[in-house]
Amino acid sequence: MEQVTQLTSGWFNVSEEQVAEILEKVRAELPTTEALLIGKPQSGKSSIVRGLTGVSSEIVGQGFRPHTQHTERYAYPSNDLPLLIFTDTVGLGDVNRETxxxxxxxxxxxQQQTQCARVLILTVKINDFATDTLRQIAQQLRQRYPEIPCLLAVTCLHELYPSGTGDHPAYPPDYTEVNRAFSALQNAFGELCDRAVLIDFTLEEDDYHPVFYGLEAFRDALADLLPEAEAQAIHQLLEQGAGEKIGNLYRDVSRRxxxxxSISAATLAAVPLPFATMPVLTALQVSLVGLLGKLYGQTLTPSQAGGVVSAIAGGFVAQAIGRELVKFIPGFGSVIAASWAAAYTxxxxxxxxxxxxDLMGGKKPDPQKIQTVMQEAFKSAQERFKGIKP
Structure with missing residues (x-):
C-alpha cells in the first residue's frame, strides 16, 4: 500500500506554477475594466459596485482590501480572475492637506502598466455642492491622463424628491429641484467629465423601486466610454446575469x-487490487476540490477539502464500493473501474x-442542485470516458 501511494502521489499534484500559468493565460484573454471610484464617503461608491456586480452589501464590504493609505481595492469576482476591479478612495473630504x-x-x-481598460467614476450626492476637493482631484488626473475617460455619477436623487413622494418616478426624474441641482453639478465639473448620469442605488429596506434606479442609463454611459470588448462584458453581466457569466468563466477554467x-483517477482505479487504491484516489479527489476552491477564492486545508467532498458526494459513496468490488472480474473489471473513476472525478x-x-455569490450551497449537476455530469462523462485505457 505504501509503495502504491508513493508511486502515484505525484501523478495528480498540480504545481503552483501550473496553476499560475493557466490563470495568467485566461487573465490575458479577459476583457477586464478597472473603475476608479472617487467621491466622499456615503456618496454611493459601494452602491455602484453592488449595481454592477449584483453582490450583497456585505460581500462588497468584505471584498474591499486596503491598497494604499487612501485607497481600497475590490476585484470581482476574484483577485485571480477579475472582470471588474474597483479602486475606492476612502476618507476623502475637504481637508486640503489630504488632497x-x-x-x-x-x-x-x-502609472502602473496594465492591460485593463480604465475609467474614472466621480460620485457626488445630488444635494452636495462642496465639491472643491473632488474637482481638484479630477482636474489633476485629467491633466495627467487625458486618455482615461471620466463619468460623473450624481447619486441619492430621492433626497430632493418633492415632499410626499414615496417612490421613484419613471426614469429620468423630472422634478424641478433635481433638474436644477443636476445642471449646477454638470456646470461645476464642466469639461472634466465626458458623461454625466443620474442614479439612485438604494438598499432593499429603503423601499424604493427599482433598487438600482438608473442602472441602464449608468451602464450605457459607462459602455460609451469603454472599448468594445469591455463594454460588451458589462452588458452581458447585467443583461444575462452575473451568476451565469461568472459561472461559465470559472467552469471553463476548471475544466482545464x-x-x-479524471485521467489520473482512471489510471489509479485500473490497478487490479480491490480497495488498495481507494485511499490514494480519495486523496486525488480531495486535491482536486482544494484546487477548485482556491480558484474560486476559497482557501481550504486538506481536511476542509475532504469535508466538502463528503458533503457533496452523496449517493456516489456506495457506488464507489461497488466499483472496487467489480475488480474481482479479471481484466474487464479494471476497465469498468477506470471508466467509473474518471467519470466520478x-x-x-x-x-x-x-x-x-454559490459561496462566491454569497449564497448557501443547494445540495439538491449540486446532486442534480453531478448526476448529469456523471452520465455525460461516462460516455466521454467509456472504455478508457489508462
Missing part, C-alpha cells in the same frame, strides 16, 4: 484541470464548481 496625498496615490496607481485529474469537480460558485 495631494490622494492625488499622488491615484497617479501612482495609474478536470480532464487531467469529473462529476465531483462539476459539483464542487457549483458549491464554490
Amino acid at each position: 495631494q496625498l490622494v492625488i499622488q496615490e491615484l497617479i501612482g496607481d495609474l 484541470y478536470l480532464l487531467a485529474f 469529473w462529476a465531483l469537480g462539476e459539483g464542487a464548481c457549483v458549491y464554490f460558485g
